[in-house]
Amino acid sequence: MFQVVLIGSKPALMAELRERIQWAEHGCEVCGTADSAAAGTALIRQTRPHIVFAQARMPDGDALEELAGLRGEMPEMRVTVLADRCDYVCVQRALRLGVIRFLVDPPIEELYEALRAMTAQFRQKEYTPPPYSVELEEDAGAGSFVVRQAMIYMEQEYAHKLTLQDVADHCFVSPWYLSRLIHRYIQKNFYDVLNAIRIRQAKRLLADSELKIGEIVESVGYSDSTHFAHTFKKSVGVSASQYRNQYRTQTAGPRKPEIR
Numbered sequence: 001m002f003q004v005v006l007i008g009s010k011p012a013l014m015a016e017l018r019e020r021i022q023w024a025e026h027g028c029e030v031c032g033t034a035d036s037a038a039a040g041t042a043l044i045r046q047t048r049p050h051i052v053f054a055q056a057r058m059p060d061g062d063a064l065e066e067l068a069g070l071r072g073e074m075p076e077m078r079v080t081v082l083a084d085r086c087d088y089v090c091v092q093r094a095l096r097l098g099v100i101r102f103l104v105d106p107p108i109e110e111l112y113e114a115l116r117a118m119t120a121q122f123r124q125k126e127y128t129p130p131p132y133s134v135e136l137e138e139d140a141g142a143g144s145f146v147v148r149q150a151m152i153y154m155e156q157e158y159a160h161k162l163t164l165q166d167v168a169d170h171c172f173v174s175p176w177y178l179s180r181l182i183h184r185y186i187q188k189n190f191y192d193v194l195n196a197i198r199i200r201q202a203k204r205l206l207a208d209s210e211l212k213i214g215e216i217v218e219s220v221g222y223s224d225s226t227h228f229a230h231t232f233k234k235s236v237g238v239s240a241s242q243y244r245n246q247y248r249t250q251t252a253g254p255r256k257p258e259i260r
Helices: 011-020 037-047 063-071 088-097 108-124 142-157 164-171 175-186 190-208 213-219 225-236 240-251
Strands: 002-007 028-034 051-055 078-083 101-104
Touching: 002 011, 002 037, 011 028, 011 108, 028 037, 037 051, 037 063, 051 063, 051 108, 063 078, 063 088, 078 088, 078 108, 088 101, 088 142, 101 108, 108 175, 142 164, 142 175, 142 190, 164 175, 164 190, 175 190, 190 213, 190 225, 190 240, 213 225, 213 240, 225 240
Parallel strands: 002 028, 002 051, 051 078, 078 101
Antiparallel strands: none
C-alpha cells in the first residue's frame, strides 16, 4: 500500500480528503494528517510517505518551503499542492520543487486525477521531473504562466502524438484545469490550438520544401491524411495542394506572400 500524508489547516478540505477519496481502491492508506506546516514536516520525517497532499499556505508557515527542505531526504516522494487561489509566485515555486499537481480549489474529480497520476508514476518506476526553464514577468498571472509553459511544450512536440493529458502532465496540472486555462487565456480549446500549430508548420513545409504532402502530413503530427486535409482546408480555405500551387505561382512574380 502507498502511504499518504495529508497536510492542511482547513477542516473542510481535510475532511474531504480523508472521507470522500476511496484510498484503498487506489492501493493507498492515509498514515497521518497534520494541521500545520511544522507538524506536517515532522509527520513526513516520521512516516516517510510515498504521497503527500499539502495545502500551500498555512497560518504557521509555508508548506512549500518545508517540502523543499524534505526533497533531498525523500526524492521519490510525490507531492500535490492545494491552493485556494492561482498565485504566480506559489505556482513558480511549486514547479521548481517538482510537484506532480498544483490544484486550485479542486473538485473531487481533480483530487482523484492527481492521486492516479502519483500512484501511476510509482508503478512505472521511471518518473523524472522535467527541467524547469520557463520564466515570465513578475506581474504575469499564474494562469498565463501555466498556459505559456503548455504552449512552449506544444510548439516543441507538435510532430508527435500529443494529448491534453500529455501536456497537462508536463505542466503539473490536471487536464481539466489546463483545458479551462487555455480557454480562458486563448479563447480556444486544446485541439484547436494544437491544430493551429500543426497547420502553420504544414504551410511552411508546403512553401519551403519539396516534401510530398503525405510526408508533410506525418511530419506535423497527423496520422490520418483525411483528417489533415479536412483541417487544413477548414483553416486555410483551400486544399494543401492548392495552397502550394498558389504560393509557387505568386513567388514566381516579384514578391513572395507572407506566411502567417
